[in-house]
Amino acid sequence: MSLLKVVSSKLAAEVDQELMGPGVGFTLPQLMELAGFSVAQAVTREFPPGSVSIDKSVFVIAGPGNNGGDGLVCARHLKLFGYNPVVYYPKRSERNEFYKQLxxxxxxxxxxxxxNEQGSTDWLEYLDPKKTLCIVDAIFGFSFKPPIREPFGTILDRLYALKGQVPIVSVDVPSGWDVDKGPITEHALKPSTLISLTVPKPCSTHLSPDTSHYAGGRxxxxxxxxxxxxxxxxxxxxDQVLKL
Amino acid sequence: MSLLKVVSSKLAAEVDQELMGPGVGFTLPQLMELAGFSVAQAVTREFPPGSVSIDKSVFVIAGPGNNGGDGLVCARHLKLFGYNPVVYYPKRSERNEFYKQLxxxxxxxxxxxxxNEQGSTDWLEYLDPKKTLCIVDAIFGFSFKPPIREPFGTILDRLYALKGQVPIVSVDVPSGWDVDKGPITEHALKPSTLISLTVPKPCSTHLSPDTSHYAGGRxxxxxxxxxxxxxxxxxxxxDQVLKL
Structure with a gap:
């Protein structure tokens, strides 16, 4: 039997569950720390301090779940690496104390x-293409299922409208894409970089050939x-990332 | 006022407490993951796979507290880096579920x-100098206070007896040393490498000049x-370590 190049959203969920189950015993803070670190390391590979102005901001958009948590951790490491992250985290998890700690x-x-005022688009003021190195898209991960709830529908539309002006670095899955089927809307994001955590998901086969694709989450x-x-x-x- | 090159055990405890206090909100698993990772990275710097046989074992001795936890994390990352760690963890924390998970x-x-049978010295069989790349001493950290309790007195004596035969990599503080005063017994360990976590402690000024000294815990x-x-x-x- 040949080995899989990608694993479905269903299998990815099983992998995740086993890693944090009683047998293996990883905790969420450990895995998130390593995943977020790997995303930050990928950003340094794509935008090395010597060749770009790291005074520009890295605009990290964090979603409501674990993908968002990876983004929050990534932002902290980017700051330690000398970058200038700005975080937009519009829908904060209230049930998990750890997210507040992040x-x-x-x-x-x-x-x-x-x-994170409801419905506000003030965040766009912080996303000046001239002053932004890249966007880290940490909105949805492998457990995303349509439909896209607000405010993320609006946010994804706004990011789509910026098309080509600011490179997008997606964490695990380009947000809004179907994890197994790839881009399913007309306004699908087109990331310049994807960091597949643990193993790529089927949607990664729909990346355009000029996308930088990394494995992370070692x-x-x-x-x-x-x-x-x-x-x-x-x-x-x-290394915590490997360019594929 | 000139800046400190080292911080006392008392100040190190205050730093640690603030990092994990409600204001900053780091969790133990996060800090331990980063600290243990940095120790593993220092091992790869001192014993690079190309220049040594990484089939040899890295003998990690973990103490009962957080320093031991750093050692457990370090062992896991070393395995991921292709090394061959063996862990001796004779006195396991029962009160903290996280250590069991590690x-x-x-x-x-x-x-x-x-x-971890009480009083057994079977562990020495796994510490054949010919087959051991190095010992990671993760027994005691900055909160260590004499006297040395068993079984660690015996363990430190045995390690002392191996003097010069297997290099010792100490985590934060060479075990058995007074954190603020340095080596206080005749049989003090003489590490070949020290990774000072966050900031060196006063004992580090007593290292012999040929010791490799790293900062870790970024x-x-x-x-x-x-x-x-x-x-x-x-x-x-x-990088998660810096050679000083």
Whole structure:
């Protein structure tokens, strides 16, 4: 049997569940720290400090779930790497204390977290294409199911309207895409970079050929990957990302 | 006022407390993940796969507290980096569920965790100098206060007896040393490498000049370091360690 190049949203959910289940015992803060770190490392590869102006901002849009949490962690590491992240986190998880702590950590690092007034488009003022290095799209991940709820429909439309003006770095899944089928709306985002966490999802086969595609989230052993029918990646040295 | 090069055990405890307090909101799993990762990265710097046989084992000795936890995390990352860690964790924290999860994670990665029978010296069989790349000393950290309790007195004596035969990589503080005063017993360990987490402790000034000294634990902003009177380190790129 040949090994899978991508795993479905269903299988990805099973992998995730087992990693955080009683047997393996990873905690959400651990996996999120490593995932967010890997996204930040991918940003440094795509936008190396020597070749771009890192005074420009990295506009991180965090969604309501774990993908958003990865974005919050990514923003903190980007700040440590000398970048200038700005975070927009419009729909904050109230049920999970840890997400509040991730925001506190950003405050500690003086990373601006924009106010989240319902329906406001003030955030667009912070997204001047001339002053923005890239957008980190951490809105939806592998558990996304349509329809897109507000305010994210509006947000994705606005990002679509910026097409070509600011590069988009998507975390795990380009937001708004169907995880298994790829872009399903006319206004689908077109990321310049995708970081597939653990293993790519089927939607990644619909990336345009000029997209930089990375594997990130280096936290599983080979046997575990093989059990689920895919091959883990041969990361180099202590790298947390691998360009595919 | 000139900035501190080292911070006392008392100040280190205050820094730690603030990082995990309600204001900043770091969780133990986050900080431990980053600290353990940095120790593993330092091991790869000191023992690069190209120049040493990484088939040899890295013998990680984990103490009962947070320093031990850093060691457990380090072992997992070393395995991911292609090394061959073996963990000895003789006195396991029962009060903290997270430490059990760290052990489960090691089992998941098939990292051997030696049995912890009281008073047994079977662990020495796994510490053959010919087959051991280095020892990671994650026994005691900055909150260590003498006297040394068993079984760690015996363990430190055994490690001392191996003097010069296997390099020792100490996490934050060479175990058995007084955090503020340095080596206080005749049989003090002599590490070949020290990774000072966040900021060096006063004992680090007693290292022999041929010790490789790294800063690790890259998780604080400059202003926070300055508030406590020290300067954070200028890590390069996405590095989690900096050779001092």
């Amino acid at each position: 925001v506190n950590q950003l405050n500690f690092f003086k990373v601006p977290v924009l106010p 936290f599983i052993p080979r046997e575990f990957a093989n059990k689920y029918g895919f091959e883990p990646f041969d990361y180099e040295g202590t | 052990v489960n994670q090691l089992n998941f990665f098939k990292v051997p965790v030696l049995p 998780f604080i902003p400059r202003e926070f370091a300055n508030k406590y009177g020290f300067e954070p380190f200028d890590y390069e790129g996405t």
